[in-house]
Amino acid sequence: xxxxxxxxxxxxxxxxxxxxxxxxxxxxxxxxxxxxxxxxxxxxxxxxxxxxxxxxxxxxxxxxxxxxxxxxxxxxxxxxxxxxxxxxxxxxxxxxxxxxxxxxxxxxxxxxxxxxxxxxxxxxxxxxxxxxxxxxxxxxxxxxxxxxxxxxxxxxxxxxxxxxxxxxxxxxxxxxxxxxxxxxxxxxxxxxxxxxxxxxxxxxxxxxxxxxxxxxxxxxxxxxxxxxxxxxxxxxxxxxxxxxxxxxxxxxxxxxxxxxxxxxxxxxxxxxxxxxxxxxxxxxxxxxx
Amino acid sequence: xxxxxxxxxxxxxxxxxxxxxxxxxxxxxxxxxxxxxxxxxxxxxxxxxxxxxxxxxxxxxxxxxxxxxxxxxxxxxxxxxxxxxxxxxxxxxxxxxxxxxxxxxxxxxxxxxxxxxxxxxxxxxxxxxxxxxxxxxxxxxxxxxxxxxxxxxxxxxxxxxxxxxxxxxxxxxxxxxxxxxxxxxxxx
Numbered sequence: 001x002x003x004x005x006x007x008x009x010x011x012x013x014x015x016x017x018x019x020x021x022x023x024x025x026x027x028x029x030x031x032x033x034x035x036x037x038x039x040x041x042x043x044x045x046x047x048x049x050x051x052x053x054x055x056x057x058x059x060x061x062x063x064x065x066x067x068x069x070x071x072x073x074x075x076x077x078x079x080x081x082x083x084x085x086x087x088x089x090x091x092x093x094x095x096x097x098x099x100x101x102x103x104x105x106x107x108x109x110x111x112x113x114x115x116x117x118x119x120x121x122x123x124x125x126x127x128x129x130x131x132x133x134x135x136x137x138x139x140x141x142x143x144x145x146x147x148x149x150x151x152x153x154x155x156x157x158x159x160x161x162x163x164x165x166x167x168x169x170x171x172x173x174x175x176x177x178x179x180x181x182x183x184x185x186x187x188x189x190x191x192x193x194x195x196x197x198x199x200x201x202x203x204x205x206x207x208x209x210x211x212x213x214x215x216x217x218x219x220x221x222x223x224x225x226x227x228x229x230x231x232x233x234x235x236x237x238x239x240x241x242x243x244x245x246x247x248x249x250x251x252x253x254x255x256x257x258x259x260x261x262x263x264x265x266x267x268x269x270x271x272x273x274x275x276x277x278x279x280x281x282x283x284x285x286x287x288x289x
Numbered sequence: 290x291x292x293x294x295x296x297x298x299x300x301x302x303x304x305x306x307x308x309x310x311x312x313x314x315x316x317x318x319x320x321x322x323x324x325x326x327x328x329x330x331x332x333x334x335x336x337x338x339x340x341x342x343x344x345x346x347x348x349x350x351x352x353x354x355x356x357x358x359x360x361x362x363x364x365x366x367x368x369x370x371x372x373x374x375x376x377x378x379x380x381x382x383x384x385x386x387x388x389x390x391x392x393x394x395x396x397x398x399x400x401x402x403x404x405x406x407x408x409x410x411x412x413x414x415x416x417x418x419x420x421x422x423x424x425x426x427x428x429x430x431x432x433x434x435x436x437x438x439x440x441x442x443x444x445x446x447x448x449x450x451x452x453x454x455x456x457x458x459x460x461x462x463x464x465x466x467x468x469x470x471x472x473x474x475x476x477x
Contacts (some may be wrong), residue, residue: 009351199427
């Protein structure tokens, strides 16, 4: 042991540690932009991650199918063999169909929101390991014209924003995260509020709508849309549906749990809205406040 | 007079070739663990932690420091955390494991099990503290109970196959310590 403490090995290890501390300090100061080495690593790892995701998706699909079949085991025993054979064909067919549907749906976004400038569909390369708010990485970056804090959407609704950006990769923080606050309103009752993630609801795949009027007329299944007040999100884009309405801890305002219309926990493809009408412009009401 | 002859199991060239194969296999294992860690959105074990620690038990201090750094950086990328955050912790843990196995501990399963368990749970708790608890989020303990604890337990359990695999690779390829011991006996 004494030999080690006096050896060159210890000096070498201390040099590596100093180097890592330097990298750590640099990463802290990078402010949302990934350091080049990480971007290269992400680019290299991306195809492997995609393959791994595809495999895990197939396994999950097969497990789900097995679980469902188990419920009607006695009735379906005679048909099981046939189902298994058809299943193999179905897996391939459904994958192709899903990809086609996703691509078609992104064309729909452009048709409905003509002011949107969107990227080509970006593939979700993988979810951030053990992130409670389901942040994920995509295979598009600065080279596709994406900027930090650009909204990320699917045809179903808003998914999140870009919070880390590299040349060819980006990380998306989802609307389940407490780090995001989004000004929203209800299309029917015109109630305004702020969507902010919460730990408890994120575990159930939901998010929280805060600062509603105490006498709000909001009910289950009402549609929640972005109000576009802060210029960060386009106005009128679907976010989700009200699940439950209650009073917040202070008792002064009402709050609601909102189920995102896009399945944030199981995404395959998304698009990034790089520009839209009113981007970066705060609304008149907001400026007065 | 009869002289006892101690023969070396490997020539130097053969030994180097085996070492090369060993490191290629370790690198492949690291890559596989990294890819598995980034697949799907469910809670997963942090396979790179037991892997780095198990490799360190069979290698010298410098190699352990390198493995700890590489695995730590990959862990930072997978978990979307500050680059260098896991790397510094894992580097220190790997060097400590290597030194403990070099000077104080025998390379046994239970020793490795406890070392992995202590590091995994400590790292998980510090992670939770710095990334979530410190910010005073509502119901923050749910994150520990639903993510960090299950992930930590899975990581500790995953140490079993990883330990056996690394031990097997080190045995068939001949670890550095065996070679040094062999050299010392021959010189003696």
